[in-house]
Amino acid sequence: MKKSHKKTRNKSLIWRQFKKNKGAVIGLVVFCVIVVIAIVSVIVFDFEADITAVKAADRLLPPSKEHWFGTDNLGRDVFARVCYGAQYSLLIGVVSVIISVVFGSLVGAFAAFVGGWIETVIMRLIELLLMIPGILLVIMIVYTFGASIPNLMLALGLSTVPHFARNARASVLTVRNNEYIEASRALGASELRVLFKHVLPNAISPILVQATSRISGCIISAAGYSFLGLGVPSPLPEWGAMLSDGRPFIYNYPYLEIFPGLAIMITVLAINQIGDGLRDALDPKLKR
């Protein structure tokens, strides 16, 4: 997030606009806290001892001073697992969006920039990909390559590539019609220079906004697929996987579902707020 801010050069203005949106600022703070938790828990907790080790004696304890969120059916501390799980959700969300942004935007921008029959062919292929439901794509990839975090990232990333490609194409088409593009050509700039120096930096804003909201979408999808057993395999404490593990105990031990569920909700909410704030800040029509 922070990094993408820096790329757009009139960042002080964008930041000023962003700050006006209270929800977005709270979202950003919450998101930062989650990131810190994710990092700290990797350092503090021992994967073997704290996260995966089965302790039969501590089975299904309710929340207490010792176990803030209680323990699950295998005696593992839910608090530690929820904290430790933050990294998976964040990682999956961010990496899969990066995959789709990089592929999607490049393909879309290239198509729009080149134009002609090449554009038509590329966009039709992209639309072909759009016709495959996301879940089918995930099932296909997971069954072919096995259930693992990288495969899930790849699957999630690929399934949103068409959306990014179309968005990137649209925003490049708008930017390309601006007079400063022609001005730059008139100075003798090469096509590559025009694309990288003028078109992409100006087309990036809507892509950035879409990317931010996609992160939360991917986190939810990842949790969903994990819940279905298509994503992160047990015993990794991914939030969706934890929900799945706790499902048999929902009536007597609802906290097994509540805490991971809350974690997903808060993260997604925070990211969506950031996305909204970013959209308002980057939209030139709303400036001033």
Add this chain to the structure above:
Amino acid sequence: MEIFKRKKKTVQQPKAFEGEYVLDVEDLKIRYETDDAVVYAVNGIDLKLKRKQTLGLVGETGAGKTSTVLALLKLIPTPPGVVEAKKILVNGKDVMALSDKQLQQIRGNEIAMVFQDPMTSLDPVYTVGEQIAESYMIHDKLSKKEALEEAKKMLEIVGIPAERSGEFPYQFSGGMKQRVVIAIALACRPNILIADEPTTALDVTIQLQVLELMKQLNEKYQTSTIMITHDLGIVAETCDEVAVMYAGQIVEKGTLEDVFENTKHPYTEGLFNSLPNMNDRNSKLNPIKGLIPDPTIVFTGCPFAERCRYAKEKCFKQKPTVKHLSESHQVKCLRYDEADFKIERSLK
């Protein structure tokens, strides 16, 4: 309390207005308060418009022309806008005191507006006939059929064949669209017409057609007009009176002859001297130095002082007040009557 009493009285005045001034504005101030800054758009102007007269409101971008006329219709969005005035009387009615419903009655019926861009001020999904008919339906309570018949007559008046009333705006060229906009504005025979740069988006030959049309219609319907423009040539063509605006103030006001022949304010001088001299091609343009001031600044002296070539120390310190040169001619300048002050117009 006192203002409140006065308001009540004016609202009760009869609808058919017979007073000398159809518009009477005193000490109008408009500012826009945003999170970042306060923009002072209009800083205390007085404006009177006689019946059947055309007043030209001249000035550059950001002079406050459009804000001024929007305030007359109470169309300034609040917030961020804040409108203050001693009085804004339209046909003797105090606009500031009217309810939304009464305002709707006035807008279109008594005071109508023609906007700059005919491309965006027409609704693309209705035929031009329907758009003109709409004002008849709202204000004259005609049935749709009657209103459409009236609309056709109105189209003929602005020089468009009646059979085109069923066409959509995109089927019309820019000049034709502006005629339609004028037809909409005139449909309810308002006695005040406000035209905000009505020909800026048009070509010269089309501009001439539209201006001629507006002149004819003014005669025919005896409308009073406020013509907002940045083009002194258009003022010379169409207006009886001129008010020159700068930084939210009227710096010079008078009849066309007063302002054009007997220029008194250095800013008016600068506007004239910025125009190419049509009699001598080789004379150099003599533009006003510097830039239009930032509207967030509150001036302690004359707002034009920093760009004025006649400015003395006092101009930066003291606010100029309105000085009357004659019954019609007034100027807001501290040095206008000093011995060594003489306006130089390169162009005649």
Add this chain to the structure above:
Amino acid sequence: MSDILLQVIDLKKYFKTTKGMLHAVDGVSFNIKKGKTLGIVGESGCGKSTTGRSILRLTEPTSGQVIFEGKDILKLSKKEMVAMRKEMQIIFQDPFSSLDPKMTVSQLIKEPLVIHKIFTENEDIEKRVRELMDLVGLTPRLYDSYPHELDGGRRQRIGIARALAVNPKFIVCDEPVSALDVSIQAQILNLLKELQEKLDLTYIFVTHDLSVVYYFADDIAVMYLGKLVEKAPAEELFANPKHPYTQALLSAIPSVDIRKKKERIVLKGEITSPINMPNHCRFANRCSYCQQDCKNSDPKLVEISPNHFVACFHPLGKEGIL
């Protein structure tokens, strides 16, 4: 005739549209002498901007020749054309959309220097940028500002600095002042004139504003529906317009002279669509002098007195408007 810098011969630019061929520029020819200004005037859609852009190959012309210093630039390869851009530049109408909003003033002015690799050292580039800013009257304080922080006049100065950066000989000014306020407009016109004298520039000045072109141009070409209808030195054209369209155009200029009321010629109708043009005189349907032969064939541009060209079967004889 060696002082002719640019020669345009029978330039044509057609656009394909769904309704047929749009004849934006339909056989335009003229010469410009070194250090002079040719003004191209006309109303919207007459092809004046397209002419300017076709000469620079910003839109590829359909046919014709553009001979710049003896070379037909329409025959140049892409690579040769890039080098040629150092000689020929353009100043755009809209200073708001013609500058990349994500670049600072210095980055914008630097761009042409970087593209043409004029300097190798960063210091030299920076020095040149400051030199250019000074030349066009931008205070050094604005070095790191963004265009959206500046007003139209200053933005247009950036556009001028960009065009001048590579020391061109020839500049197309495409309505450079029509988006600006009157007082700022005069400042920019003065600047362009000063630069012309200082740097021996040759201009094509495209505009719809007749009073500006009268002040600015040495020769004026009037365009109507893709064709030149009249071309003459500025004074001659204003004093002695021969084409009925020129006459109407001149009479339509609003004058600030309130004592001398000039006679107005209000044209009937509006410019017809440039698609599927008639093969007779294009102005015939709006012309009050139109006769039978005007509807039979298209008049050619002929020299009726020295340097005064007109495309009309019945050129006006009498005095002009001024």
